[in-house]
Amino acid sequence: MPSVTHDDAPLLADLMPWSVAPPRLGRGWPTGPDAASLKARWDAFVKAEGPDREALLEPTRSRTLHSAVGQLPGHSAGTEKLLRAAGPCPEPVRVLRAPFDEQWLIPDHRLIDAARPELWRVAGEQQIFVVEAPDSPLLATSLLPLLRPGRIRPLHRRPDGTEPNLAPGLLNHLASRLGHSPAPADVAAWILAAARPDLTVPLTRDPELWSQGVELGHRLLWLMRRNGDRPKLPGGRRPYVRAPLPSRPLNLHYDRDGETLELDEGRISPVPPAAWDFEVAGVRVLEQWFTTRTTPPEPGTLSAIRPATWPQAWTSELLELITVLALMAELGPQQKELSVAAPITASELKQAGVLPVLDAARRPASVLDHHEEGPEGQFALL
DSSP states (O other), X not given: OOOOOOSOOOBHHHHSOOOBOOOBOSOSTXXXXXXXXXXXXXXXXXXXXXXXXXXXXXXXXXXXXXXXOOOOTTOOOOOSOGGGXXXXXXXXXXXXXXXXXEEEEOOOGGGOSBOOXXXXXXXXXXXXXXXXXXXXXXXXXXXEEOOOSSOEEESBSSTTSOSBSSOTTHHHHHHHHHSSOOOHHHHHHHHHHHOOTTSBOOEEOOHHXXXXXXXXXXXXXXHHHTOSSOOOOGGGOOOEEEEOOOXXXXXXXXXXXTTEEEETTEEEEOOOHHHHHOEETTEEHHHHHHXXXXXXXXXXXXXXXXXXXXXXHHHHHHHHHHHHHHXXXXXXXXXXXXXXXXXXXXXXXXXXXXXXXXXXXXXXXXXXXXXXXXXXXXXXXX
16 A cells, blocks of 8 residues: 555545445344355244244344344345244345455345445445455455445445446546546546555556556456456465365464465465465454354354354365465555656646535435335335
8 A cells, every 4th residue: 555645635535425334233143154054043043932032133222023124225035023034044145244254144134233225225246345444455345345444435326337436527537637538447446556544545647657556456456356267376376275174173373484374284385475464454364264264153142053064165265365365465565666646636626626526426326216125015215
C-alpha cells in the first residue's frame, strides 16, 4: 500500500460515495467452512422445540423465535416466525467471512441481526465489493463480505452493473485527462493499487502510469476474487501435500528452512515464507484460517455440529490460499513503488464540479423491479 503523504488526494469516501456497514450476524452457527454442517445445524434447530429451540438459536435483542422479518433479497427462505420454522435448510451461499477466508452462510433473514438488505439487492456476478478493514489494505470480493468493522463500498449501485458507485462526473473527468475512457472496474482496480492507509486515493493524469496502476489493480482483483483461471505459482513451485493430513489436525507449525507447513504429521510444501508471513490487521491469514476450522466449539451448541474429520475440500482450499497469499505478497512491493506523478487533486475535482458529491450519491439506488416477501408471507411495502 502506498505510503501516506499530506497532498491533496481525494478521499475514497468521495470517489465511491455509497457505502454500507457490514452485516452483523449476532450468532456464529449460521456460518461455517462447509455447507453440509450448516444444513445439519438447521435440521437440529427445527427438530428442537420450546426452550431447546430458543437456546439453540442464541437469541439477541434483534432476533428471537418471535421476530417478524422479511426475506433476504434474492433468496426464498421462509418468513414465518422461527418459532414455527420447519422444512429444509435454505441453500447456503458463499461469503467472505474473514480476510481471504471464503465460507458459507445460511441466507435466512431471521437468523441475522443486521443483514443489510441493500447489499443483497446489488449482489451479482458483476459486483465488486471494496472492503475497508482497520489497519489493513483494501480488500475486494464478489461474495457478500461479513468482515467487521469497516465499510463496504459496492462498485455498482445496481445488480446489472449499469450504474457505477463513483462520484458523478468522475469517469468523464478521468477520460478528459487520460485521453481514453476508463471502465468502472478500471477505477476500482486503480483504487486497490493506489489507496493509502488514510483512505485517500491519489489519481493521475499520466496515461502510462494509470495503465501501470490499473494493470496491478486488476491482478489484485483477480487474486482476491479468485474467479476465472486458478492462480499458480511460477516456476513449478506449486504447493503439494507431501505427507497425508491427519483426520483432525490440531496444531499448525511452519518450518521456514524447509518451506513446509506442518499440520500435526501432515506436510504441505513448498510454502513460501511470504505466504506464511502474510498478515491482515496484524493477524497471519493462514493461522486464522486454520484456527477457525480447528478450535473446539462450545459443546451443546449448533456450532458444535461440524465435520467429524478434515474434509478433502479444505485441503484444496488451503493449497489455493497458500498460492494466493504468495502471489499477493509479490505484488506488495509494486504497490509501494506506485508513486503518483501528475496528480489529479481533490481541488481539481471540486473545480470540475465532480466534488462534493450530492447526498443522493451516498444513498442506495432504487433497484427493485419486483415485490419482496415480508414477514409471515406478506409482501413488503417499499
